[in-house]
Amino acid sequence: MTAVLPDPVAPPPAYPGTSSLAEIEARQITAWFGERKVLDRVSLVMPAGGITALIGPSGCGKSTFLRILNRMHELVPSASLAGEVLLDGEDVYDPSRRLMDARRQIGMVFQKPNPFPAMSIQENVLAGLKLTGTKASKSERADLVESCLVKGGLWNEVKDRLDAPGGGLSGGQQQRLCIARSLAIKPRVLLMDEPCSALDPTSTRVIEETMLDLAREVTIVIVTHNMQQAARVSGQCAFFLASQGTPGVIVEHGDTTAMFGNPRDQRTADYVNGRFG
Numbered sequence: 001m002t003a004v005l006p007d008p009v010a011p012p013p014a015y016p017g018t019s020s021l022a023e024i025e026a027r028q029i030t031a032w033f034g035e036r037k038v039l040d041r042v043s044l045v046m047p048a049g050g051i052t053a054l055i056g057p058s059g060c061g062k063s064t065f066l067r068i069l070n071r072m073h074e075l076v077p078s079a080s081l082a083g084e085v086l087l088d089g090e091d092v093y094d095p096s097r098r099l100m101d102a103r104r105q106i107g108m109v110f111q112k113p114n115p116f117p118a119m120s121i122q123e124n125v126l127a128g129l130k131l132t133g134t135k136a137s138k139s140e141r142a143d144l145v146e147s148c149l150v151k152g153g154l155w156n157e158v159k160d161r162l163d164a165p166g167g168g169l170s171g172g173q174q175q176r177l178c179i180a181r182s183l184a185i186k187p188r189v190l191l192m193d194e195p196c197s198a199l200d201p202t203s204t205r206v207i208e209e210t211m212l213d214l215a216r217e218v219t220i221v222i223v224t225h226n227m228q229q230a231a232r233v234s235g236q237c238a239f240f241l242a243s244q245g246t247p248g249v250i251v252e253h254g255d256t257t258a259m260f261g262n263p264r265d266q267r268t269a270d271y272v273n274g275r276f277g
């Protein structure tokens with residue numbers, strides 16, 4: 001599964017009315033940058049409708065693992081991988097599957113809020129439809145702007161200025177705008193790479209509440225360095241570690257309360273209690 005295959009030409013998808021909850025599973029994922037192996041046979045089931053937190057010290061491969069889930073890893077020219085990613089049992093890397101389809105179903109929110117600054121708030125929400133070539137009527141678009149901003153926890157703050165530029169919002173508001181933008185293409189899984197690391201505690205809390213609401217309709221996988229955040233939002237946790245130059249592996253995973261309260265591995269106990277990393 002190391003080859004990057006061209007995206008076959010296909011007609012634009014119709015606007016998807018509903019998205020159903022999906023489990024995402026990584027099987028035996030090994031990843032390289034050039035000759036350097038950075039993940040070694042990592043397997044993890046991320047349950048439908050749950051929030052899974054990926055934790056571990058810097059450089060252990062959490063972001064790489066996250067980016068493999070929606071085929072962003074292959075954007076790096078030197079990157080390769082082996083293993084499987086299954087979305088409700090279907091291979092995300094199946095050569096007959098369109099790359100854009102995988103990214104539409106598995107959305108991503110990044111560490112630094114990245115709205116299109118000159119686009120209006122509502123254009124930002126709708127931007128993903130253009131990128132994926134998804135057709136939607138005018139009334140569908142208006143409904144979508146409202147429903148995504150409501151779900152993103154931003155509607156009340158921006159409903160009277162939908163034509164104002166996205167770049168004029170605060171950092172926390174911009175991140176919620178990015179969440180709303182991700183939701184507009186009805187992903188079944190939302191990947192979040194340290195979504196609150198650039199935000200103040202109040203904005204962080206608002207995003208966490210938004211995540212807990214969203215988990216009813218989208219499976220969430222979050223990378224976080226904040227143990228309190230992992231404990232507050234996730235039902236399941238996976239602890240990654242790459243000791244002394246070896247590739248990253250999952251040392252322990254399972255129910256978050258159990259992992260924080262009664263970890264099975266001493267290295268997990270040391271990490272969650274702040275003794276290293």
Ligand SMILES: Nc1ncnc2c1ncn2[C@@H]1O[C@H](COP(=O)(O)OP(=O)(O)OP(=O)(O)O)[C@@H](O)[C@H]1O
Nearest residue numbers: 033038056057058059060061062063064065076078
């Ligand atoms: N584009 C790249 N090219 C080469 N090596 C990379 C690239 N991106 C990441 N790496 C390397 O892969 C390893 C895993 O990086 P990754 O960013 O996945 O770790 P992480 O656990 O998410 O770290 P952090 O918590 O600091 O974000 C690191 O050693 C990193 O230097």
